[in-house]
Amino acid sequence: MYSPKYLISNKILKNIGSIEASKEVIENAPLVPSFEKQFQSDAMIRTIHHGTHIEGNDLTLYQTKRILEGEEVYARARDIQEVVNYRNVTQLLDELAVKRGGYDPDMLKDIHKSTVDRIIVPDKIGVFRTTEVVIKEEGTGRVIFSPPPANEVPYLVEDFFEWLNDDAGKEIHPILRAGIAHYILVAIHPFVEGNGRTVRAFSTLILIRENYNIKKFFSLEEHFDQDPAAYYEAISVVDRQSPNLGNRDISPWLEYFTGVVAIELAKVKDKVRKLSVDSRLKVKFGEQIALSERQMRLIEYVSDQGSGGMGELKKVLPMVSEDTILRELRDLLEKGILKKTGSTKASKYVIASK
Numbered sequence: 001m002y003s004p005k006y007l008i009s010n011k012i013l014k015n016i017g018s019i020e021a022s023k024e025v026i027e028n029a030p031l032v033p034s035f036e037k038q039f040q041s042d043a044m045i046r047t048i049h050h051g052t053h054i055e056g057n058d059l060t061l062y063q064t065k066r067i068l069e070g071e072e073v074y075a076r077a078r079d080i081q082e083v084v085n086y087r088n089v090t091q092l093l094d095e096l097a098v099k100r101g102g103y104d105p106d107m108l109k110d111i112h113k114s115t116v117d118r119i120i121v122p123d124k125i126g127v128f129r130t131t132e133v134v135i136k137e138e139g140t141g142r143v144i145f146s147p148p149p150a151n152e153v154p155y156l157v158e159d160f161f162e163w164l165n166d167d168a169g170k171e172i173h174p175i176l177r178a179g180i181a182h183y184i185l186v187a188i189h190p191f192v193e194g195n196g197r198t199v200r201a202f203s204t205l206i207l208i209r210e211n212y213n214i215k216k217f218f219s220l221e222e223h224f225d226q227d228p229a230a231y232y233e234a235i236s237v238v239d240r241q242s243p244n245l246g247n248r249d250i251s252p253w254l255e256y257f258t259g260v261v262a263i264e265l266a267k268v269k270d271k272v273r274k275l276s277v278d279s280r281l282k283v284k285f286g287e288q289i290a291l292s293e294r295q296m297r298l299i300e301y302v303s304d305q306g307s308g309g310m311g312e313l314k315k316v317l318p319m320v321s322e323d324t325i326l327r328e329l330r331d332l333l334e335k336g337i338l339k340k341t342g343s344t345k346a347s348k349y350v351i352a353s354k
Helices: 010-028 033-053 061-068 077-097 105-116 150-165 174-188 195-209 220-226 228-239 251-275 279-285 293-305 310-316 322-334
Strands: 143-145 338-341 348-351
Touching (some): 010 251, 033 061, 033 195, 033 220, 033 251, 105 150, 150 174, 174 195, 174 228, 174 251, 195 220, 220 251, 228 251, 293 310, 293 338, 293 348
């Protein structure tokens, strides 16, 4: 059975600590569902755009967004298909995340099928390669990566999944498991084409299944795509150590990978903190509060201004009737989030103190 070689360096430890701190803030901040959906939608669009762009797709982020919204975009048919496919991959990950049992090679093959649908010849879709491949540098033609021979691929994949499902493998931190999977599957290069997207998606599947999807607010692909040279170099540093996969120390890659996750989650943490309603609510209730979008806007206004009368709050929600606003305010009063001060005509709403 394959057993990854690595050391938990100070850098990895620091990154994991940062990831855990960000995770805690993100998962416990008093965000409302409407904001969560927006965060998730933005992250998905960025993941799909950057996940295909790093592989040579020419579409812009705006074009990707339009395609995902069902609008017509004039571009290369292949580029459009890659975006549609990667959207399907993100949906497939949600299905695989709740599948019972351990991980298996069919999951990897299913992800590949969705990734390269209508892009490569049908008999290569979801099928491990039976031919040798080499990765050459553009321009110079220099061979920069020689994956294992095709006849070894099924055995290497089987070995990897045995480790992933083994009790000892399960003891490893999910972020490290996702990072190890990312490197090993890239190194095996199981398919003729579409390996990068397939492997990154499978790595994400591990995070989702093992409670590190962090509400799906982040996009690792965006970071990889913003500095692809650093991404490929982090892989190459390990590749160059030995032709034998089992002899390679993957610590340098894990330092890079955990660093990327730490950076991306820190960004999300900062955004979440800015968007979160007055932190006193969290302290008071000790749990996340589910509010409607209208309630959120009312609370934001009251929190920012210190108080709000009906005249002001009607301007916050100009398209909503006064009765509806009163109903939303009554609910917030009942939940103990707001309190009413002053006489009836000049009454104001303020954030309730602890």
